[in-house]
Amino acid sequence: MNFLDLVKKRYSVRSYEERQIENEKMEYIMECVRLAPSAVNFQPWHFYVVTDSERLDALKSTYKREWIQSAPCIIVACANHEESWHRRSDNKDHADIDLAIAIEHLCLAAAEQGLGTCWVCNFDAALCHEVMAMPENVEPIALIPIGYTPDAEVPEKKRKTIEDICTYL
Ligand SMILES: Cc1cc2nc3c(=O)[nH]c(=O)nc-3n(C[C@H](O)[C@H](O)[C@H](O)COP(=O)(O)O)c2cc1C
Secondary structure: OOHHHHHOOOOEEEOOOOOOOOOOHHHHHHHHHHHHOOHHHHHHOOEEEOOHHHHHHHHHHHOOOOOHOOEEEEEEEEEEEOOOOOOOOOOEOOOOHHHHHHHHHHOOOHHHOOEOOOEEEEOHHHHHHHHOOOOEEEEEEEEEEEEEOOOOOOOOOOOOHHHOOOOOO
């Protein structure tokens, strides 16, 4: 599978099978996350891989959509703002950018391994912080439900055209 095929294969999965993910697959995916680039290589991140049923239920309560209930595992992608690079000229915090790169490594690696994922940012971050008993300086950036998907067909990608998004000068 070339990179374009992999990009086309990944889509937001909102329905999962109960089946647990094999340890080797999860380790492979997290290795792809670990190798992601970050500003000044500060790697200001932490990932909680949650499968414990009690914790998983508590985590699911932070996102009020029925479909999340089917996820057998949720990865909580977190940023540590004390570890992230802040640009000297304007103090811009690059944690969100670093996390976005690592999370997309996660989603693409999962797709390659035949697993579905979905970025979820519309969750209650304060409640998630509490449920996960996170340190003060750590922020949950996204929930990534992950698992096998019952869907066979990849939905059509609705995107702007190349002309809309790209200018060659
Ligand atoms: C930063 C970010 C946040 C997102 N948050 C949510 C979310 O809270 N709930 C949800 O169902 N999908 C969420 N999505 C998924 C997008 O809706 C989805 O990626 C987009 O519609 C394109 O569809 P595709 O992923 O199937 O290609 C999010 C995606 C990104 C990149």
